[in-house]
C-alpha cells in the first residue's frame with residue numbers, strides 16, 4: 001500500500017512516465033497534492049545518473065541571479081545586519097550563490113555540493129568568508145556545527161532528494177534558534193503543471209522525484225518543527241509563457257509518444273535499466289541555450305500571463321520559515 005510520504009494519506013491519482021532511464025510510477029496525493037515517484041532509484045543508480053548524465057544548463061547563471069534577487073528581496077535584511085550573518089547553502093551547484101551573497105557583504109558562507117563544479121567558484125572568489133565542502137550533505141553534515149547558521153538555503157534541491165524529510169531535518173539542525181530556512185522548488189499547483197501534466201519539462205525523473213505544492217511543503221515544514229511559514233510562487237527558472245505552453249502542448253505529447261515508441265523497439269537494449277546498461281549509454285544531457293529572440297517573445301507573452309496567474313500558481317515555489 002503506497003502512502004503519501006508527507007501526509008500519510010492513502011488516496012492518490014496514478015500515472016507513469018517513461019524515459020531513457022526507465023519507467024517511473026507517479027502518485028499524486030489527493031490530500032496534500034504532493035506528487036512523488038513510487039519506484040525511487042537506488043542510491044547506487046542515482047550516483048551513476050548524476051556523475052554521468054547530469055550537468056547544469058548553460059544559461060543557468062542568469063536564471064539563478066534572478067532567482068537569488070527575488071529571494072533576497074523577500075527576506076529583507078538590512079545591510080548592517082547582513083555582515084553578521086552566517087549562511088549555509090546546500091546543493092550550491094557551481095557556487096554562484098556565494099558571489100551573489102558576498103556582494104551583499106554577508107558575514108560568512110559555507111557552500112556544499114557533491115559536484116566538483118563547486119570548485120570553480122574557489123578560483124573566482126578569494127575570500128576568507130567563503131568555505132567550500134565537496135560531498136553529499138548527508139555524509140558531510142557532521143563537519144558542520146549544529147545550531148550555528150542564521151540562514152540555510154536549498155535552491156532547487158528538495159525535488160532531487162530520495163528522502164527530503166530526513167535531509168531537511170538535518171539541514172534544520174544546522175540552524176540556530178530563530179534562524180531561517182529558505183527553499184525553492186517547482187510548484188505542482190502551478191498553472192504550468194495544470195497545462196502540461198506529465199509532459200511538463202520539470203517532471204523529469206530520475207532528477208526530480210518529489211514535487212511539492214504549497215500545502216505539502218508547509219505540512220512538511222510544520223512537521224519538522226518550523227514556524228512562521230511564508231510561501232510565495234514566482235517564475236523562477238521557468239521562461240515559457242502560458243500561451244506558448246498551450247501551443248507547445250500537442251507537440252510535446254507527440255514527441256513523448258514517439259520517444260515511447262522508439263524505446264519500445266529498443267526495449268531489449270536499454271529498457272529496465274541495469275547499472276551496466278546505464279554505463280553503456282552515452283547520451284548527453286539536454287542543455288538549453290537561450291536565444292535572445294525566444295527570450296524577448298516569452299517576456300512579451302508573459303505580460304499577458306499575469307491575467308491568469310494567482311498568488312500561488314506560478315511555476316516555482318519559495319518557502320521561508322523559522323526554527324523555534
Ligand SMILES: [Zn+2]
Nearest residue numbers: 004007029032
Ligand atoms: Zn499527501
